[in-house]
Amino acid sequence: MTDLHPVRRALISVSDKTGMIDLAKALAGHGVELLSTGGSAQAMRDAGLDVKDVAEVTGFPEMMDGRVKTLHPVVHGGLLARRDNDGHVAAMEEHGIGEIDLLVVNLYPFEETVAKGADFDTCIENIDIGGPAMIRSAAKNHAFVNVVTDVEDYADLLAELDANGGQTTLALRQRLAQTAYARTAAYDTAVSTWMAGAIGADAPRRRSFAGSIAQTLRYGENPHQTASFYTDGTGRPGVATAVQHQGKELSYNNINDTDAAFELVAEFDPADSPAVAIIKHANPCGVAKGVTLLEAYRNAFDCDRTSAFGGIIAMNVPLDEETAKEITGIFTEVVIAPGASDAAKAVFAAKKNLRLLTTEGLPNTREGGLTYRQVAGGMLVQDNDNGYVGMDDLKVVTKVKPTAEQMDDLLFAWKVAKHVKSNAIVYVKDKATVGVGAGQMSRLDSALIAAKKAERMAEAMDLPEPLTKGSAVASDAFFPFADGLLEAAAAGATCVIQPGGSMRDDEVIAAADEAGIAMVFTGMRHFRH
Known part of the structure; x- marks a missing residue:
């Protein structure tokens, strides 16, 4: 392969015309002949540039509403011909095909069209055909041809032309x-994913995945692992769309935990009351609502002050000055919120390593979408866990019925349990978690650990008894035996929420009745592995 290769002729046809005129002027300054189509050609002419329309080169006008303009041997021959192959060179001479050394193309805005909620036919019309075909031709022949699909690469291209007398290096062309x-793979992914949804193909025979680089990370979960962060283009509010106002670069674990925290706190409607979630290793160590954001934070912090150290804090309303001052009382990795007041930002400015992210919105925890998880040799794909249980969905199965206050705490605990690694047990009192047991191999152990944490906090706060006394408890899946429920009752829980559906439901209900506690079934589980 030749390393340096000159750029004498360029074809520019772009949907996003950002920077196009400056690029074209710079190319013209290097003596590059400009070819173009439609609106791109007209914009360059309006800027005083000498540009030849592709239709002049092919001898065929654009037709079929622009569907056919670059799908022609003169274009693809100019892109695909190897300059070091005598047969290719002879074919070009015989058929009047000129070399194209640079292709600048960005595609019809299909993703944006879908995001705007356009109808089926409009989406179909925004599927680019000629653009991807030319891109693939040019990329295949990168030994001689430069192909630019991102505005971000214009500067690198021009820098190489300036440095090498109008030539580019093989290393640039390969990149x-x-x-x-x-x-083109991401574009086809967007089309196929949209079409699968549009035609109701829940499990298409083939599925593809794509992302755009957002950040090259210092390392992954551990220092010996390399890692990067990619966004999927959906625009879902969260860490992928957030503005970072201060603090050092986010790490792999920061991003994972921050996402978990924000998705959890989004379960609680800000119009109802402020809510705060504190996360450590993707599990909540404290979640609470309050009349004020400061009250919500304090109550969440009091669930497990030890685990909160070095954690991630998420809130469903903008951060205020009072809460910011309270947060700075301990070491915190990241704070994420829909917004933050200038006074709150000023408080955080003194903590240079504390990251503050704002999102200008909350994710919709009830909307659709897919989650992916890689396994050896494959990928698991499922719908988002957007299951919702309201008051009317609950079935009281015990002699004792929950009070209105208990029902509120039960539903609060249920929302939190959805975001706790299975097996999950969550104790809640007065709309604040008071004990969380996560990720244990048995539900009994989760109940024991959560109760033990509550006992430890009671000692630390000099309380007469653990806050699990008089609490509501949630289990993310059914109790297979009565032992887990009885452990919760021993910790002081007075009501229970769980999916039901065990072969031993009758035994568990009988145990609840004997303990004198209320229990409701949701009919839905929330495993989180």
């Missing part, structure tokens, strides 16, 4: 080709 293939 541009890789980017180009990734772009």
